[in-house]
Amino acid sequence: MSLLVVGSIALDSVDTPFGSTADALGGSAVFFAFAGCLLHPVQVVGIIGDDYPVEQLERLEQRGVDLSGVVRAQGESFRWKGKYSYDLQNRETLETRLGVFADFQPRIPAEFRDAQFVFLGNIDPELQLGVLDQVSDPKLVACDTMNYWIQGKRDVLLELLRRVDVLMVNDAEARQLSGDWNVYRAASWILRHGPRYVVIKQGEYGAVLVGADGIFYVPAYPLEEVFDPTGAGDAFAGGFMGHLARTDDLSHDNLRRAMVFGSAMGSFAVEQFSVRRFDEISSAEIADRIEHFAELVRFDIAPEWEHVDG
């Protein structure tokens, strides 16, 4: 099943207490592709400037990523510069230079238009809608968004919600969008506005899937070393969608598995700067991490419980 991502392709300069990077690979489409391609081939649509280190993206082609939807335009690539607090809980954007991304108008190549699984990375919801107008009949569309669009393009975003199957946001975004501080009421609000599922990411705690058929909680993987949280959400999306495209199974139980693959990919992302960690991940390591997730939440109900009076 073909899997398409449309999003940003950026150069990130990130400062954390543990080190810093300058002009490292970043952007939603990049993190999504690096994570997703470990599970399933990915088609990428995005834009880069003529200064982008293309040879670094080409690593992806060896892993089944189709970059033919990446347009190279004259001008500077999208650059983001950020600094994290000592505990990685907060980040400050020091600089955003849109460059060629300012004029990004996603054109989906003819050979990508029948994509069955589509992920709309966090870009202007008008552009996200434009992508949906170009794909023929996807089985599942998931999208991300952020506070900037929730505040500035609310109506367009609500129109988009009616056309997507899964909204993936963090808890602050879910609260802002719904106007409700309770995460589960916020999820119910979102489900009433279009999507069949909402995935609420809770950073270092985990993520929750809410749909009409139930609620599933996956914790974050326990890590004693976290280097750079940048891209964790997009890597999560790559794992989630990669698993669904690979298995072509939209059953509730398989969405649960997709959440676990998402959380696993998010955990890999934060273990190194940029996408570096994805260069060294084997199939065995993924399987091992998935098994650890199973162990992390494993419990059985005590049989003697039945005999206790309340």
Added chain:
Amino acid sequence: MSLLVVGSIALDSVDTPFGSTADALGGSAVFFAFAGCLLHPVQVVGIIGDDYPVEQLERLEQRGVDLSGVVRAQGESFRWKGKYSYDLQNRETLETRLGVFADFQPRIPAEFRDAQFVFLGNIDPELQLGVLDQVSDPKLVACDTMNYWIQGKRDVLLELLRRVDVLMVNDAEARQLSGDWNVYRAASWILRHGPRYVVIKQGEYGAVLVGADGIFYVPAYPLEEVFDPTGAGDAFAGGFMGHLARTDDLSHDNLRRAMVFGSAMGSFAVEQFSVRRFDEISSAEIADRIEHFAELVRFDIAPEWEHVDG
């Protein structure tokens, strides 16, 4: 197996966006006892003033709680007054009147001294140590503490840690105690200082058990209505210890179950003001909630995963 709690017995005045209470039952020993006694008889040691509404405590006696360790002293009962923010994420203490609690010197009645399971609620660590000097040979001792003692009585607290089996704290307390912002490194630090297990409570997200034999994560129960977070941590402790005392089984798998009972009791606590919710809980309702926890984290690993190349 006898289960003893030593802690505060208070009158709470709580202001939340959903209403308020004045002089309602509160305190660590009270929340612990109301939750714990749904699973196992509880022995309580604490102090109340001559103004305490004793008849409200006596409800507990019908549920197998032994209040013979509760001393009634001349003077005012311990009172706490707090106000929660609109999203219940933050609370401000408006007033603390220690009353007779200021002179609390826990005396463990002779018939409680062979208690097998002991929970030391959040009081001065010197008093917590004093309790341990009075019990003969407990199988498991768990304790709580708070920022005030971590800062003000660090040395005594470290001495206490060497004598307890389980430390139960929230993530901010674990960070403050260890000086490490990473929750899992903080847990490792704590394990090096005495306890065999540490339970780190993460409020609306869940709680994690860390020991040499593994890590277990239990999410918070998904609730669309939360009225009053006061006492959730002590109710968690009541469920955790109540399950262990009832089953008299300290295996790793049973500690996992204890975490789930803890999270269930914490979820009941926040559904009503004070301890009101515990008046109406049946054995069937507990069993139902435990099953919901199992469903909340249930997933199986896709068998076809084995055949994928990374």
